[in-house]
Amino acid sequence: MASDTATHPPSWHAILAAAEVEFDLHGFDGVRVEHVAGRAGYNKSLVYRHFGGKSGLWDAVVRQAAGRRQAQLQSLPGTVAELLAELARRLEADPTGTRILLADDGGSDPASEPERLRHHEEMVGLVRLLQSSGELEPEFDPGLFYLVLLGIAALPVTMPHVAQVVSGMEPAGPDFRERWEDTLVWIADGLAG
Secondary structure, eight states, X not given: OHHHHHHSOHHHHHHHHHHHHHHHHHHHHHOOHHHHHHHHXXXXXXXXXXXXXXXXXXXXXXXXXXXXXXXXXXXXXXXXXXXXXXXXXXXXXXXXXXXXXXXXXXXSOGGGHHXXXXXXXXXXXXXXXXXXXXXXXXXXXXXXXXXXXXXXXXXXXXXXXXXXXXXXXXXXXXXXXXXHHHHHHHHHHHHHO
8 A cells, every 4th residue: 555655654554564463363353452552552542543443443454455465467377276376375475464354344344345355356357267268167156166266275374273283284384385286286177177
């Protein structure tokens, strides 16, 4: 959010960064404004002044995480395996943002919902492209197919402890990533038929 750098003071950015950590650790219901303020090194009145409260703070964190997802693809995926790999890379590149976006129900600021969902719509559009190219059967509902891909790709990010227990490897480590990518290709090839 480049424009935020110019329009908001350093305290705003520090509070937003602290809030992202707190929401990732504790979820919306577990976060207390005074803990966010303390982590940022400010008092809670400043949080209220900048964000209006916990809901406004959550909305700002979600918008920031969604904005990080707007990076353009280097190239369009030509196969389901490439699409699944791209999705997994996006989720793994920003695990905190991934967990926050997956926890967002869009309820606190409905006006920002299109901005929040843009990255999902982009991925559904890529599924449609794969269908039109013949790579993927046209019977598949593109939105539901994307949900399947999202669920598969998100597992090591949303449940790293489970991934570590069942694989015996650290999910952020290179061995896990290599074997996970091989597994994703195998799954994608099976899904594409």
